Amino acid sequence: MPGGEDGQLLRIEILLAQGRAEAADEALTEALRVLPQSLRLVWLGRDVAFANGRPEVAALRLDQVRQLYGSRPSAYRNPADLVVFGRAALLLGADPKDVLTKVYAPAQKAAPNRRDVYLARGELALSKGDYALAATAFQEGVKQVPNDPDLLSGLARAHEEGDRKEMLAALLAALKLNPRHVPSLLLQADHAIDGERYADAEENLATVLSVNPDQPDAWALRAVLAHLRNDPAAEASARAAALRVWATNPRVDWRIGEKLSKKYRFAEGAERQRQALQFDKTYLAAKAQLASDLLRLGEDAEGWRLAQEVHKEDGYDVEAFNLVTLQDTMAKFTTLRNEDFVVRMTAHEAAVYGPLVMDLLGRAKTALVEKYGAELIAPTTIDIFADPKDFAVRTFGMPDIPGFLGVCFGRVVTANSPASTAKSNTNWQSVMWHEFCHVVTLQLTKNKMPRWLSEGISVYEERQANPAWGQHMTPVYRELILKEGREGLTPVRSMSAAFLAPPTPERLQFAYYQASLVVEFLIAKHGLDKLRAVLRALRDGDDINRALARHIAPLDEIEPAFVAYARDLARAMGPDLNWDKPEKELLRPDAAVQLQGWSALRPRNYWLEQRRIRMLLDDKQWAEAKSALTALLNHYPDQRGDDSALRLLAQVQRELKETAAERETLRKWAAIDGEAADAYLRLAELAAADGEWPEVKLNARRFLEINPLVPAPWRLLAKASAAGPDTATAIMANRTLLRFDPANPSDVHFELARLLQKTGDPAARREVLLALEDAPRHRAALSLLLEIDAARPAGSPSPQP
Structure with missing residues (x-):
């Protein structure tokens, strides 16, 4: 036969790529007549069967691969056949780790310059959601076969969920080698849809369909585009075209739904996944996507159940494993x-x-x-x-x-x-x-x-x-x-x-x-x-x-x-400042003269003032730093963040023991910066020292907006609320303090008992008993217990401690 096995495989693959499914079937039949024992031809026959809308024939081809290999395993020890055997074994339920180590690894060792094994490894990792492993496989392949668009396109897919720059670099390299490479064009269209560059996506899909007029993924993405522009007639037409050859192809609705979900259309996406599962209830990709959609729609019971089913059916699916592990964690919430x-x-x-x-x-x-x-x-x-x-x-x-x-x-x-x-x-x-x-x-x-x-x-x-x-x-x-x-x-x-x-x-x-x-x-x-x-x-x-x-x-x-x-x-920000940025060369120690000339033409330069202030702070020249910071704030008062001149000025004023001025600076900073935790805590402490409880309360609450998981703001809030008329908040804050296992629980229980007694709450007695349990000689607690017992009506039952 002209071209032998490799030639026939190439011929059929070209026909499939062009959408000439019937011709591919005829070529396959002719090739198998001459090479009936060819494992690779039989395996390719699955793709031919799917392209002709005959999934039942594809299933027979898979079983035929199993029988051929099982009858004469020694005849199929060359690397190309081993890769086919590994792919088939995965579909028949083999452990993916065993296939990687016992089939693909020997094949790669025997023929490190063949692309088949790298494609198989990468596609296996992608199917399990292990993008890092996929990237490694494709990168190794590109090193061995640098000018292969399939490997480069696979590498791009491996980076799709992570590093978009790497994805685009690999994608462009693939398209440079073959501007009509269908997998790369589809990925490029996918990327354009993400960026709402819908015209670009249409152009990519038109190129794909000029190569293969029946390419189902291209028509599925056209259905997505029609959906996004609210054109139900065009969407139905595109979907019908995607299903023209294989009317129950589950991948079509999975692909449409998966893309809609990426656009946050989870309800519509879930509907497509349900349709895919109606076509094929074993189509695991649709079940996994439906689980994800439902969890994002708040339909937890079904979502978690489906995630468990996916994990049970495929223990190597990374996302399903992660989700079922998370479910165990969240069950304790x-x-x-x-x-x-x-x-x-x-x-x-x-x-x-x-x-x-x-x-x-x-x-x-x-x-x-x-x-x-x-x-x-x-x-x-x-x-x-x-x-x-x-x-x-x-x-x-x-x-x-x-x-x-x-x-x-x-x-x-x-x-x-x-x-x-x-x-x-x-x-x-x-x-x-x-x-x-x-x-x-x-x-x-x-x-x-x-x-x-x-x-x-x-x-x-x-x-x-x-x-x-x-x-x-x-x-x-x-x-x-x-x-x-x-x-x-x-x-x-x-x-x-x-x-x-x-x-x-x-x-x-x-x-x-x-x-x-x-x-x-x-x-x-x-x-x-x-x-x-x-x-x-x-x-x-x-x-x-x-x-x-x-x-x-x-x-x-x-x-x-x-x-x-x-x-x-x-x-309007710092309108009186000069905002020109000096070049790095001007900031070198040996460029002092040039910098001086540059700055003379740019008085009140923001960046040089910042630099000068940092140098003054490093040298602990507090008075000079204070003067420079005050001048900068006069021109640009609303400074936020770690580099804020307000923060630095408060630090300088603290060093100079100018507490009143420091406090006023901190107030200005706290009023405009929702993440100024240091300012909130310092203000609360200063106000507490002066007995200014409303300010303590304000800043304790501000600090809780950042970190409620430390006791300090709760302690300050409890003290400030107890000093004012807000007994309810004081009770709440003290109860929260107990959650942190304080070093002095007896004092907190006592304070809580005192506040509860003030409101007439009988739980006060329990709290004072807890204070005494921790510190039996707590005199104030003993006095309060006597006071509580004296106030109880005669004959009333004692609350349980």
Whole structure:
């Protein structure tokens, strides 16, 4: 036969790639007539059968591979046949680890320059959700076979859920080798859909369909695009085209639903997965995706059950394993609930600050639901995790995805607890307000809004709730806003791209801030009613740019007006300062003369003042540092964060023992910075020393917004509340203090007993007995016990201790 086995395999693969399924079947039949014992031809026959819509024939081909290998295993010891045997063994239920070590490893050792084994290893890892292992396999393959688009495309897929830069590099390399490489074009279309570059996605899919007019994934993605533009007729047509050859192909609906879920359309995605499972109840990818969708929709019972089923059927599926492990952890959580919210958290954290969470959520609901005209599906579920790995698994299915404080899916919110964010001074109340705002806007739009607008509204609403919360103008943001071109502001019409593949983490943070400025601008210049109209239009299926043009103004008017608005804000920050940045060469020790000349032309340069202040602080020249900081603050007073001149000035004033001045500086800092934990604690301590209890209480509460899991703020809150008329808060704070196993529990029990007696609560006697149990000679507790017993009516029963 011309070309032998390899030639026939190539011929059939080319016909399949072109969508010529019937011709491929004829070629396969002809080849098997001559080479009936070819394991590779029989295995390829599965793909031919699927391409012709005959899954029952594909099943027979798999059994034929099993019989051929089982009858003469010694005849199939070459590396290419071993890879086929390994692939078949996996489908027949073999242990993946055994296949890797006992089949693929010997095949790779025997022929390290064959691509088959690297593709098989990588695809196996991808199927289990082990992206790191997949990347390793494909990278090893690329080293051995550097100009193979299939290996490069596989490498791109391995990085799809992680490093998008690496993904794009591998993808572009594959397409450079073969501009009509179908797997790469499909991945490129997928990526374009993520970035809302729908025209680009259509172009990629058109190229795919020019190669293979029946390519089901291409038609599935076209159905996704039609769904996203609210065109049900086109969606149905595209789906029908995807199913034309194989009417019950479960991959089609799985693919549509999986992509819709990535766009946060979990309800529609779940519907597609159910359809896929109707076609094939054993299609594990659809079951796994449905489990994930349901857990994000708050339908926990079915979601967890399906995750367990997936794990039982495939013990190597990484996400399923992670989820069932997490389920065991969450089974120990405490649940707090009312008619609006279900909050799940560790028992200790629920006891310590659970009531604060419920109170905050209630206030957020009051402030935001009516404001945006939303009708929420109750209850909203909030899962709070002390372990960041548990948060990542609940949110993404994988444990090592850092960089997120909270995520909202619509009805479900996941959040890191203060236990995992305390070192960064993150304000958990601000985060929770932000996430609940997502609940409002996502449900209002039925999850049809772009990420940038949802994030922009949430950051904006943080600032509305508390001026110290959320993101604010910084020197870095000022610089970015005033830059021209691509390094500056992102055009409003392209805001989604700023979130998809930011070049640096700093640019991602700036995307959040810019999005909030766009929202602030739209509300300030056009009114909240018009923004609400945009949200309603999105709910009805309109495109964001079209909705903005219809309900607010044409984008050609919005964009220059927004740029002017943002730049006015930027220029208003430190308007009397010079903001030119000196080149690094000017800051070298041997460039002092040049720096002096440069600075003479730029008086009051912000960056040089910062540098001079740091040098003064390093040399402990407190008086000179105080003068420089005071001057800088006169020009730029609203400084936040660790580099804030307010923080540094308070530090200097403390060194100079200027306590009154220090306190006033700390007050200014605390009023504008929602993460100034050091300021809150210091202010509370200073106020407590002077007996100024309202200020103690204010700053203790501020500190609790950052870290309620340490006793100090609770102790201060208890003392301040007891000194004023707020006995209920004092009781609550003292009870919370006991959760920390204090060194002096008898004193806390005694104080609690004293407060309870003040309110006439009979539980006072139990608390005083607990104080005496810990410290039998506690004289004040003994006196209080006598006082309580003397006040009891004659004959009344003693409360149980």
